[in-house]
Amino acid sequence: MTQDRPNNKAARGRFISFEGIDGAGKSTHIAYVAELLGARGKTVVSSREPGGTELGEKLRELLLHQKMHLETEALLMFASRREHIAQVIAPALARGDWVISDRFTDASFAYQGGGRGLDRAKMEVLEHWVHPALQPDLTLLFDVPLEVARARLDATRTLDKFEQEQADFFAACRGEYLRRAAQFPSRITVIDSTQSIEATRARLAGILEHLL
Numbered sequence: 001m002t003q004d005r006p007n008n009k010a011a012r013g014r015f016i017s018f019e020g021i022d023g024a025g026k027s028t029h030i031a032y033v034a035e036l037l038g039a040r041g042k043t044v045v046s047s048r049e050p051g052g053t054e055l056g057e058k059l060r061e062l063l064l065h066q067k068m069h070l071e072t073e074a075l076l077m078f079a080s081r082r083e084h085i086a087q088v089i090a091p092a093l094a095r096g097d098w099v100i101s102d103r104f105t106d107a108s109f110a111y112q113g114g115g116r117g118l119d120r121a122k123m124e125v126l127e128h129w130v131h132p133a134l135q136p137d138l139t140l141l142f143d144v145p146l147e148v149a150r151a152r153l154d155a156t157r158t159l160d161k162f163e164q165e166q167a168d169f170f171a172a173c174r175g176e177y178l179r180r181a182a183q184f185p186s187r188i189t190v191i192d193s194t195q196s197i198e199a200t201r202a203r204l205a206g207i208l209e210h211l212l
C-alpha cells in the first residue's frame with residue numbers, strides 16, 4: 001500500500017472536455033493534448049459525443065443526418081451521454097485514467113439550448129438526471145468568429161446536419177458557450193482559436209501544466 005493510493009485504489013483520473021462551434025479547431029488539438037498527457041505518464045482515453053460507445057455511435061449517425069423534433073434531439077444527445085458515462089467515462093476515471101471527450105454537456109446547452117432555443121430549464125433537468133455528480137475537471141472552449149469557423153469547414157469536408165445550419169444558429173451557439181464560460185470560469189477556459197496551431201498548442205501546454 002502506498003500513501004497516495006490507500007487500499008491499492010487508483011486516484012481518480014481527470015476529465016477534460018473540448019468544446020466550440022463546428023470548425024473552431026478543437027478536434028485538431030485533441031491528439032496533441034493526448035500526446036502531451038501520455039508523455040507525462042498519464043493513460044489517456046480519448047472519446048467523443050455524441051458517440052464514444054457502440055450504441056452512441058449509432059445514435060450519432062441518426063443525430064448528425066436525420067431530421068427530428070428538437071426535444072427528441074436533446075433526449076438522444078443525453079441518451080448517448082448516459083451510455084458514454086456508464087461504459088467509458090466513469091470506469092476510466094475510476095481506474096485513474098485521464099478522459100478527453102470531444103464535446104460533453106456544454107454542447108447540449110450551446111446547440112439544443114442556444115442554437116435551437118430549447119428551454120434551458122429542460123436541459124438542466126436532463127443534466128441532473130444523467131450526471132448529477134459529474135462535471136469535467138477542465139473544459140477547453142475553442143472560440144472563433146463565425147466566418148473563421150465557416151471558412152475552415154468549407155475548406156475541408158461534406159457538411160453534416162448541424163454544419164449546414166446558418167450563421168444566426170452558430171452565433172446563438174457561440175453566445176451560449178461564452179455565457180457558460182462566464183458562469184463557470186473555474187471550469188471553462190476560453191481559447192482564442194484564431195491563433196496559429198503552434199500558438200494554440202503552447203497555450204494548451206501552459207493550461208494543462210496546472211492540472212498535472
Ligand SMILES: Nc1ncnc2c1ncn2[C@@H]1O[C@H](COP(=O)(O)OP(=O)(O)OP(=O)(O)O)[C@@H](O)[C@H]1O
Pocket residue numbers: 020021022023024025026027028029142152153156163193194195196197200
Ligand atoms: N488554429 C488554426 N489555424 C488554422 N486552421 C486551423 C486551426 N485549427 C484548426 N484548423 C483547421 O480547421 C479545420 C477544422 O478544424 P477541426 O476539425 O479541428 O474543427 P472542429 O472544431 O473540431 O470542428 P467540428 O466540431 O465540426 O469537428 C481543419 O482543417 C483544421 O486543420
Ligand SMILES: Cc1cn([C@H]2C[C@H](O)[C@@H](COP(=O)(O)O)O2)c(=O)[nH]c1=O
Pocket residue numbers: 022048049050077102103104105107108109111112162163
Ligand atoms: C454533444 C453534442 C453535439 N452536438 C452537435 C455539435 C456538432 O455539430 C455535432 C458533433 O459533431 P463533431 O464534428 O464531432 O463536433 O453534434 C449537439 O448538437 N449537442 C450535443 O450535446
